[in-house]
Amino acid sequence: MRVAVLLAFAVCYAALPPKVTQTPGEAAAELFHDADTNSDGELHLMEMVQLFDRYDVNGDHKVTRGEYVNYTRHHEPDLVNMAKELYTVFDHDGDHTLQVSDFMHLFLLMNPNVTSDVVTEYTFIGYFTVLYTNLQSN
Numbered sequence: 001m002r003v004a005v006l007l008a009f010a011v012c013y014a015a016l017p018p019k020v021t022q023t024p025g026e027a028a029a030e031l032f033h034d035a036d037t038n039s040d041g042e043l044h045l046m047e048m049v050q051l052f053d054r055y056d057v058n059g060d061h062k063v064t065r066g067e068y069v070n071y072t073r074h075h076e077p078d079l080v081n082m083a084k085e086l087y088t089v090f091d092h093d094g095d096h097t098l099q100v101s102d103f104m105h106l107f108l109l110m111n112p113n114v115t116s117d118v119v120t121e122y123t124f125i126g127y128f129t130v131l132y133t134n135l136q137s138n
């Protein structure tokens with residue numbers, strides 16, 4: 001009897017959808033803090049390049065879909081369900097590979113002041129909150 005109850009519970013539990021523990025804003029903040037290597041509340045162009053290098057595990061100056069999904073699974077598990085869509089958004093030139101130039105494009109897209117090589121925490125989190133919200137509601 002007890003085993004049957006436990007089994008029923010296990011079956012119900014397994015059927016639940018994956019638990020989303022972060023709001024889009026929290027996930028965006030986590031990504032910012034991961035990217036802001038020197039923790040000064042600003043994302044510098046160099047930090048964007050460093051972030052690219054962390055995704056590029058085998059160091060061939062390309063981030064493949066596999067590298068991106070793997071990094072996301074380990075560092076931003078809440079985003080893994082939308083990792084494929086994010087990759088497509090980041091792949092600005094549409095060649096199915098991320099290069100530093102794609103990250104540079106993203107940086108410029110977030111940068112309201114093109115003469116600056118800095119994106120503020122506020123701007124970065126705002127951009128990614130909107131992006132995550134849009135992908136979640138799809």
Ligand SMILES: [Ca+2]
Pocket residue numbers: 035036037038039040041042043044047
């Ligand atoms: Ca920084």
Ligand SMILES: [Ca+2]
Pocket residue numbers: 055056057058059060061062063064067
């Ligand atoms: Ca690579």
